[in-house]
Amino acid sequence: MxxxxxxxxxxxxxxxxxxxxxxxxxxxxxxxxxxxxxxxxxxxxxxxxxxxxxxxxxxxxxxxxxxxxxxxxxxxxxxxxxxxxxxxxxxxxxxxxxxxxxxxxxxxxxxxxxxxxxxxxxxxxxxxxxxxxxxxxxxxxxxxxxxxxxxxxxxxxxxxxxxxxxxxxxxxxxxxxxxxxxxxxxxxxxxxxxxxxxxxxxxxxxxxxxxxxxxxxxxxxxxRGSVVKEKIGALPKTAQRNLRIGTLIFLFAVAIFLPNILGGYLSEILVTVAIFTLMGFGLNIVVGFAGLLDLGYVAFFAIGAYTMGVLTSTQLSQTTELVSFGWNFWAALPIAVGMAVLWGILLGVPVLRMRGDYLAIVTLGFGEIIRVLALSNFLQPKIGGAQGILGIAKPTIPWFGGAIVLKSSLELYYLVVVAAALAAFVSWRLRDSRAGRSWMAMREDEDVAEAMGINLIKTKLLAFATGAGFSGLAGAIFAAKLTSIYPHSFNLLISINVLSLIIVGGVGSLPGVVVGGLVLVGLPELLREFSEFRMLIFGALLVTMMLVKPEGFWPAATQKRELHAGDEVEPTPTPEAA
Amino acid sequence: MLNERLRNLSVIDSLLWLLRAAIIVMVLWGTFVGLTSGRADGEGMGQFIQRCTTQTDVGTIQCMGKYSAETWRDFIIFGLAQGGIYALIALGYTLVYGVLFMINFAHGEVFMSGAYTAFFVANAFAKNGFLDSNPIVALGIVLLVSMVTSTIIAILLERIAYRPLRRAPRLVPLITAIGASYFLQYTFRGLYGSGKKVYPDPAILTGKWDIFGIPILKTQVVVFVSAMVLMVVLYWFVQKTKTGKAMRAVAEDKDVALLMGIDVDRVIVITFATGAAMAGAAGVLYGLLFKQVDFIMGFIPGIKAFTAAVLGGIGNIPGAMVGGLFLGVFESVGPSLFLEGLGVPAAYQLKDVIAFTMLVLVLIFRPSGILGETLSEKKA
Incomplete structure (x- = not known):
């Protein structure tokens, strides 16, 4: 040297x-x-x-x-x-x-x-x-x-x-x-x-x-930062807890007023981030917890969105041969989620035996098939083909006889954030439950997990179904937000975006999903006017991230250990060494 | 014995068997209905078959469904030409997978980079008349430029994005490859612009040749023959040369190869370069056949070529060739053959669905592919 x-x-x-x-x-x-x-x-x-x-x-x-x-x-x-x-x-x-x-x-x-x-x-x-x-x-x-x-x-x-x-x-x-x-x-x-x-x-x-x-x-x-940190650390336990609760209340208050502070454009971005974060929580269960690499996640998003669209659209007859069902948002929501879950299981069955890259490619195939089908004249009589579905109902909240319509992103923000928070809560509770532990056991080694008495079929299907459900929920909200959906909205890029955000955040880590959403969805949206170069920066960011910090911004504890242990134990052999 | 087998059959297995049966019935039924749609009113099945097998000239059109025998033949020939291109790209996937067990997701972009860059050379030649005065030399140079560009891109890709991650968990290089794929797409969009570019049409390749009495478009012949020649050369390279032997050794076991004195890093670079050169050649052939290039042209052919590689058995070179040709023909014939028979309107739109469905089916039912050796589940 x-x-x-x-x-x-x-x-x-x-x-x-x-x-x-x-x-x-x-x-x-x-x-x-x-x-x-x-x-x-x-x-x-x-x-x-x-x-x-x-x-x-x-x-x-x-x-x-x-x-x-x-x-x-x-x-x-x-x-x-x-x-x-x-x-x-x-x-x-x-x-x-x-x-x-x-x-x-x-x-x-x-x-x-x-x-x-x-x-x-x-x-x-x-x-x-x-x-x-x-x-x-x-x-x-x-x-x-x-x-x-x-x-x-x-x-x-x-x-x-x-x-x-x-x-x-x-x-x-x-x-x-x-x-x-x-x-x-x-x-x-x-x-x-x-x-x-x-x-x-x-x-x-x-x-x-x-x-x-x-x-x-x-x-x-x-x-002075370290001194402040030390002082907080030296406080008695109760005071520390009070401080934490205080911070939470403060954050909660900020979250409530956020749309008003940020204004229309930034709220719009926040809604998009929250929708992707919601999907991120779902995919995190499939990829992060259960270790099943799914590249066709957009399929369930599309199924949720189309179910919502068909059931609530008031202009259904314009693009399809169906007559409007005219349901409201809340009635259609469980059906949309249910359809996504059902398809999650149906598409999960054939791939139960697959692992790793093959699973990734098959699911990618599923995602593309659904998109091409949605675009084709074949299904046009039911879901509108290239013209999509128009006039989808906005969510309403009954309020003293009348109803509040959540029309602008300032108002939709609350709905999406509640949904994302719900997904976060469910993931958090599932993670340490029996199901969550079987997922992680399966992720580490399927054969050993099976030997330990875990029913692989049930466990895998449960992961696919839960993940698909969250994605369907996100799709339903997405449809209601835009009020019109087109097959082009459901391309591979969405699957890749969601997968990237959980990986950039840290696979299997719940705060990581939020961080990933803000970085990978929020940042490019902020840079909207860079439109031509967004994907260029996105690609470069993904590569750099994987080279520099493969465990993500906020890694789960096990992931971090694994990636760093690998660095120290197994140095890459160089030809000179041979 | 049969009894015992039945008892061991799980619910999932039986579901998968049902799925298999359903698809086979669907394809056969669609084909049957499609081909017999030319049956005259009131004509019995026996009469129909007899009329079609005896009559030669006039009756054929009504016997082949909506299309004449010539049309079907053209479908197949076009399918072979595009299958040759798929096969060439598929070689890159197969070679890299064989050596690194990694899906080089950005391979489609390697293909695009060559085709798109060579377009400018081809265009310049077309403008100054070199393409028509010296077509073989000109096309040779275009081909060379495309192959060299693709190779450079692939070597950079390997050096910058993949090599540092060789020992990382599998998810990491996959994500890197996806990122690199977007990066390359939008880099070339930035460099060359986002519009579609029309490949020049060399005068030497317009019109048809009569081969065994069958008139075939010259472009298709050239595309198919060059693809075949390149594949034979590659096969020879891998099987007969010392470098090829080293490649196979690395594919077998990297660590042992290292002990045998093989420079593994160098072999991996050569593998990437060889695959990329094939993809670059495929790029020019694509330009000649489909006449159009743009910056996202790599995605769909990339996925399809991957399908072809899996179809033939990934990691297996003859497999990639067979898989490519098979997929090309199937995709070209399929929509008209059985989808129209099933009453699907505008069946050509579902061309890609056929390719993806085949991919899914192959991976579900025969992950080792047509010619592949059995990969253990772990390896896959």
Whole structure:
């Protein structure tokens, strides 16, 4: 290991990688898509911020590889990295027009050239600021590594806070306005917002103040946080319990007022997150507890949604040959869940003998079959084919003779959250019950479980049925929320999303499902305007997550032990070892 | 003895047997009704069969259901051509599964990357006239570009996404593969745009050839023959070369192979590369046959090729070929043969259902596939 000397080759390698990623970002279109999206109004666009972030991160990594805590070396590394990587991007800019690269790469366009040269007529001159700023950023990254740990944490926290809030500026201002509105003083929000934010993103003053505030906050937390934690730990048991109950009550109160604070758009996102979380709890039973990898989970979601649709639609005759049943939401709900459970068992029977990947592929096949059938003319007379089902009833709550219709997402929020909470409660109670323990025994080893007297058929079918039931419930609510459903809504992506969210959260862990839902469903929804790049980021996130933290954000205890024990006991054999 | 067997038959087994019987009856009944729908009013079954077996020219149309014998033949030939493509892609699944016991979910995207990149080369050649003046060289270059692109993507994929996870629990690489699959799809969408691109039509491949008196579209002949040639080459590579031997050794037992002095990492990379090169070739053939490429073109053929691999017996190279051809023909003939007979409107829409149903049925009833050795439940 060359830890002491300055390893030029490794720095160059990292630099080439950084430059490669810059070129990738440019060609994939990330550098041109967010030119109008300012993080700091008229000063820093999100597109350009990506270049800086890339160089910062790679500067940090390059310094880490050299692991030498000297300022001079770090600055040297940063300069090399910055110049090499931005030079690579500059070459792309220079050759894109003469080579007519646009024929093949749609994003190697004049817009890209203009953006990276800051609309300078002279391209070479225009590229200078790019090189300078990129280099400055990578020097900053490399130097950050050399800083003492406390200062490093403070700097990173402040930078992340500025970037994150700047990116989500619109939503943050909405929430601030709503909070003021809640206290009956909507007007007071305006001047404050105007000071901190520009027309898009931070104002320069706002960014500086936020940076300082986040830095101070982070400094205090890192300096005093452990002391506070210790003090709480030293409190007597009863006081600790009171504190916990107090926190719960506070969270509950926040949950009740959340839609009002967040406003329509964010509530909509919350409803979507809650629906996916509800499905996540169901799939968590199948995959997390019972260890049955199901990739066709969307099938039961679709069955629940279509049952709800057929039973409650008032415009059924428009797309199908049936006459409206006209049930209300609550009457149709048990039927929808029941249908999903029934199909969970029916589709479970043929796959009882399968394990692992084969089970995954068969269930994937089931999911696709259901979608294609829903889309086909074959079932059109019953469920509407490609035209779907329209006019599905909204849920109503009887109230002193009249009825409240839950029409907007502000109101639906309560219904979905109650459903998700119910699913969480059921999963929690099931986990340590006899059924839950047999699931886990079966997950670990089917043969041993059978030898211990567990009826595998019953146990598996129970898992499939429970999981399908939750999914059906989610589907029914989904149908009632949208009031019209189409086969295209029930594609493989939903199964994959749900599976990914429980894995990112931590397989088998209940809080993990919520965390996974917020990260994998909530975050992409927040970034709606990134639409083209959502799936790109989603894919990259999944891969990174599996490489870096395969046990998930909030792993169940056993899972964590298993994955980490594996690392230490079985190092991957290398060819050199042989 | 029969008695004892009956007693041991569990409820689940009997249910599965019932399911099997129901499907077979359905397919046979559908075929029967479909084929006999040309029976004239008042004509008895015996008369119908006699008329059809003796009469040759005029009667055939009424004897083959809604379609003429020529149409059925064309269905089968088209099925063989598309089956050849499935088989080529299936080889990638089979090779990787044989070595790593892992479903490379992103293989469909490897296929797409080659086809989509080669489109630009083919298009450039078509524009400057090279494709028509020197068609064989031009198509060769297009094929090479596609194979090289796919190979590069697959090697990167293996190096970045799969290698660090080789000893991880099985769920982890599967999720990684799914993530990589989306990442690749949307990367290529970002690079090349989201529109459908129309593959150029080389003049040399328009029209038909008469083969044994049967006129067949030239494209279909070329696609089928190239697929077969590539598969034979691959089979030779795996069976006869030293590298192929190493591949088989690694598939048999990684640890023992390591002890025998085989560089396992290198062999795994070669396995990925070989599979990807086949997928890249399949990409160009797909472009020639279906004339269209876009960034999500990899998903459905990928799943179908996986079906083909399972159908033939995963991990088994001749199995992938047989499975691919079988699936291709079945998918092309099936909807008109028995689904229309069962009275399903617009049966071609259910083409994919046939493929997926076959996948499900094979996995339920014969997980070892047509040619596969019996895998123990654990291994699967």
């Amino acid at each position: 060359k830890t002491q000397t300055f390893d030029f080759k490794s720095v160059l390698k990292t630099s080439l990688l950084a430059g490669g990623i810059l070129i990738y970002l440019a060609l994939v279109g990330l550098l041109t898509a967010f030119l109008d999206r300012d993080i700091i109004y008229k000063t820093l666009s999100l597109s350009f911020a990506l270049v800086l972030i890339n160089n910062f991160v790679f500067g940090y990594i390059a310094a880490q590889h050299n692991s030498e805590h000297k300022w001079g070396t770090a600055i040297g590394i940063g300069v090399i990295l910055g110049i090499v990587s931005t030079a690579m991007l500059s070459v792309l800019v220079l050759i894109s027009e003469p080579l007519n690269m646009r024929e093949m790469f749609v994003n190697a366009s004049p817009t890209l050239v203009k953006a990276l040269t800051f609309e300078n007529e002279n391209i070479v001159q225009g590229l200078l600021p790019l090189v300078l700023m990129g280099t400055a950023s990578s020097v900053l990254g490399a130097v950050t590594f050399v800083l003492p740990p406390l200062w490093r944490k403070v700097l990173l926290a402040a930078l992340i806070a500025v970037l994150a809030i700047g990116t989500l500026e619109e939503l943050v201002s909405d929430v601030v306005t709503n909070i003021f509105k809640l206290f009956g003083n909507k007007r007071a929000a305006k001047p404050a917002l105007k000071f901190f934010f520009g027309r898009k993103g931070w104002s320069v003053n706002g960014a500086i103040i936020m940076f300082v505030a986040a830095a101070v906050g982070s400094y205090l937390w890192n300096w």
